[in-house]
Amino acid sequence: MPSNPSRPPSPGPSAPGTVRPGGRTARTRAAVRDAVLSGLVEHGYPGLTVEYVADHSGVHKTTLYRRWGSVEGLVADALDLAGEDSWTPPDTGTLGGDLHALAQEVVDTFGDPAAGAAPAAFIAAAFQSEQAADALRGFYAERFGRCAPLVERAVTRGELPAGTDPGALARAVSAPLFFRLFITREPLDGAAAGQAADAALAAARAGVFASAT
Amino acid sequence: MPSNPSRPPSPGPSAPGTVRPGGRTARTRAAVRDAVLSGLVEHGYPGLTVEYVADHSGVHKTTLYRRWGSVEGLVADALDLAGEDSWTPPDTGTLGGDLHALAQEVVDTFGDPAAGAAPAAFIAAAFQSEQAADALRGFYAERFGRCAPLVERAVTRGELPAGTDPGALARAVSAPLFFRLFITREPLDGAAAGQAADAALAAARAGVFASAT
Numbered sequence: 001m002p003s004n005p006s007r008p009p010s011p012g013p014s015a016p017g018t019v020r021p022g023g024r025t026a027r028t029r030a031a032v033r034d035a036v037l038s039g040l041v042e043h044g045y046p047g048l049t050v051e052y053v054a055d056h057s058g059v060h061k062t063t064l065y066r067r068w069g070s071v072e073g074l075v076a077d078a079l080d081l082a083g084e085d086s087w088t089p090p091d092t093g094t095l096g097g098d099l100h101a102l103a104q105e106v107v108d109t110f111g112d113p114a115a116g117a118a119p120a121a122f123i124a125a126a127f128q129s130e131q132a133a134d135a136l137r138g139f140y141a142e143r144f145g146r147c148a149p150l151v152e153r154a155v156t157r158g159e160l161p162a163g164t165d166p167g168a169l170a171r172a173v174s175a176p177l178f179f180r181l182f183i184t185r186e187p188l189d190g191a192a193a194g195q196a197a198d199a200a201l202a203a204a205r206a207g208v209f210a211s212a213t
Numbered sequence: 214m215p216s217n218p219s220r221p222p223s224p225g226p227s228a229p230g231t232v233r234p235g236g237r238t239a240r241t242r243a244a245v246r247d248a249v250l251s252g253l254v255e256h257g258y259p260g261l262t263v264e265y266v267a268d269h270s271g272v273h274k275t276t277l278y279r280r281w282g283s284v285e286g287l288v289a290d291a292l293d294l295a296g297e298d299s300w301t302p303p304d305t306g307t308l309g310g311d312l313h314a315l316a317q318e319v320v321d322t323f324g325d326p327a328a329g330a331a332p333a334a335f336i337a338a339a340f341q342s343e344q345a346a347d348a349l350r351g352f353y354a355e356r357f358g359r360c361a362p363l364v365e366r367a368v369t370r371g372e373l374p375a376g377t378d379p380g381a382l383a384r385a386v387s388a389p390l391f392f393r394l395f396i397t398r399e400p401l402d403g404a405a406a407g408q409a410a411d412a413a414l415a416a417a418r419a420g421v422f423a424s425a426t
Binding site for chain 2: 044046120123124126127128133134136137140141168171172174175176178179180182183184185186195198199200202203205206208209
């Protein structure tokens with residue numbers, strides 16, 4: 001099992017402007033990402049090989065080694081790419097509505113085998129690769145950081161104390177659901193989502209996530 | 214990877230009274246459990262073999278296959294055995310104190326490499342074995358069920374609404390900590406423990422975990 005936590009050289013063009021955005025390099029990177037995902041879902045991290053990614057992406061093994069370094073680099077870059085989507089937090093008009101929608105998104109993602117397989121595979125890979133764990137940490141930090149406008153709106157509406165940490169609130173909504181999914185291995189349903197949102201809401205209103213606490 | 218979710222024949226004596234409690238069978242089971250734990254910690258679930266367990270427990274491979282069926286059965290039984298300890302929830306005199314102590318126990322366990330390696334290895338194994346996932350579900354359900362007296366005391370002291378679900382409250386304290394450890398891969402410290410306890414406390418006081426909600 002490789003355990004070197006250093007990141008591989010950044011994939012993509014070595015000098016800005018040498019390949020246009022969305023061009024051949026971007027297509028190659030996406031094809032490699034797709035192959036990594038299907039390999040993770042099919043075989044898990046322990047069974048994923050550079051050979052598999054080469055076979056399923058049409059990208060030569062030599063190129064994969066040169067640009068991504070190893071299976072660890074391939075997985076970390078697939079996660080980085082997953083973080084480049086345009087997701088924004090729900091905006092329902094109330095804090096309670098937003099948190100319930102946020103919790104329901106988690107339930108919907110993992111209730112759909114096609115949508116849930118890749119994140120589950122990344123979470124599993126992080127148990128065996130420091131580099132995947134680093135990439136996962138970066139992915140979630142960026143993702144939860146996007147919840148700042150949700151909290152700003154709630155503070156403006158007088159629903160939350162000023163200084164509430166958006167990341168802490170977003171983590172509080174998600175944590176009980178991921179805990180059931182990947183730690184206690186309990187079923188996830190709308191009731192669990194509702195309770196997670198209500199608990200986070202009560203804690204946030206009580207000022208638990210405000211910087212003064 | 215074996216994926217048969219059926220449980221192996223129960224280990225231990227085939228008829229009650231054939232072997233005294235704490236006798237040779239119990240010692241064998243404990244030796245096998247210790248070998249399973251060290252194998253999981255050393256090699257992870259993908260690298261754990263019946264051969265390794267035989268070598269490290271001194272129990273013959275044929276016996277292991279006959280009584281535990283497979284690596285999956287060995288892991289599931291080691292988890293069952295882990296659930297037979299005498300752990301009871303903290304009793305500090307206040308609900309807040311109890312929840313803070315509960316959260317701190319999680320931080321202390323996973324902050325100690327010797328204590329944290331085995332639970333982390335079980336959680337990782339559940340990604341690859343349905344039988345380990347079933348055993349983990351059973352372990353946590355039993356463990357969180359032990360928190361009933363903690364909630365009863367708080368209800369008696371007037372700190373919590375009657376009908377508060379002990380399992381839901383205990384899960385709420387633990388979830389943010391396991392989420393940081395195994396999903397977002399963020400560091401765990403006393404501040405995270407305090408926030409997890411305070412958030413669960415605020416939600417419980419608001420009645421989020423009471424059956425009427």
